[in-house]
Amino acid sequence: MSPTRIITSGAAYLDIDAYACCIAYAELLNLQGIAARAASSARPNASVSQTVLGWIDFPHDHIPRPDDEFVLVDVSDYHHFDPLVMPAQVVEIIDHHPGYENYWVEKLGIAADIRPVGAAATQVFQRWEAAGLLAQISGASAKLLATAILDNTLNFTGQMTTGADIHAYSVLAALGELGADWPERYFLECQAAVESDLGVALAADLKRMKPESNLPQVFAQMTVWDADRLIRNHHSVIRCWMAEQGEDWLLNIIGIGDAKSYLLADSAVSQRKLSNLLALDWQAGVAVPERPMLRKELLALGLSATPVVSQG
Structure with missing residues (x-):
């Protein structure tokens, strides 16, 4: 029996990009005659709204077999891989986060597709x-990939949005029969989920950053209307x-709704770290950059910045 490719992502949570990529890429590989399945130990966060959850069931019950191969989507930092992954049996990486490009190119060559694009979903669409199989993509996969692109490009207002993201969304939204009102409906659903349990929403998209990131040690993110x-x-x-x-x-x-990021930080050290990367005016622990920004953009800025030294 040929090995099965397990399409999975990070350990902490499944956001809409990881969720969509796991399902849609497994579907594509199966169509191509490669045995594959989506699997994850993590649970969806608030970016996977109630409507999205109704499109398809995501499998969480896989027990790895010794001959499984692994494809990681929307993550390339091996410190954050799903615990079901056997690192020596990773055969492909599809990601758009900076930091581990050279590591994976040395290991996997062209099977390491890590590049600056708005969403990993765009890479899977490509x-x-x-x-030449778009005519056979399921409605669920088309809608999932399209929604992941919406979320990760901040409804096409984020700086990391590319022409490839815009093209992919146009094609996928048509294939998935998503209406023009879907972006607002989707982000309002995400906000309702966040406000229903703030603690769960914060925990579900929280990362602990390494010192070399030059960012606050605890970094949470959420997208709402x-x-x-x-x-x-x-x-x-x-x-x-x-x-x-x-x-x-x-x-x-x-x-x-207003195409802005609101950065919240209380401590002087946290605020200095951010002000070292961006021109910010802090008012009562809140600063609003000139444009909306994603964590991966701040991470890219932080990796090239001079460290902030704590005072006191």
Whole structure:
């Protein structure tokens, strides 16, 4: 029996990009005669809205076999791989986060596809397109990939948005029969999920950063429709919850409705780290950059910055 390729992602959570890529890439490989299945030990975060969850069931019950091969999507930092992954049996990486390009190119050559594009979903779409199989993509996979592109490009307002992302969304939205109102409906659903349980939402997209990132040690992120309303209604709860995770924390709340990022940080050290990367005006622990930004953009800035030295 040929080995099965397990399409999986990170350990902490499944965001919509990872969720979509796992399902859609497994579907493509099976169409190409390569045994594959999506699997994850992690659970979806708030970016996988209730409507999205209804499109297809995601398998969480896989027990790895000794001959399984692994494809990692939307992650290339091996410190954060799903625990079901056997690192020596990774055969492909599809990711758009910086930092581990050279490591994987040395190991996998052209099977390491790590490049600056708005969404890993766009990279998976390009594989469907190159294979000439888009006419056979399921409605669920088309809708999932399209929605992942919406989320990761911040509804096409993010700086990392490329022409490839715009093209991919146009094709996939048509194939998945997504209406023109889907972006607003989707982000409003995400906001409702966030506000229903802030602690769960924060924990589900939180990363602990390494010192060389030059970013606050605890970095959470969420994308909603109306970030300003979220902060007005829940700022004190957010501050308390984040402070319990560590003094050096940052929350990036991305508001799609007004195309802004709201950076929340209480400590002077955290604020200095961010101000070392961007021109920011901190008011009551909140700063608003000139444009919406994703964590991976801040990570790229941080990796090339001069470290901030704590004072006191």
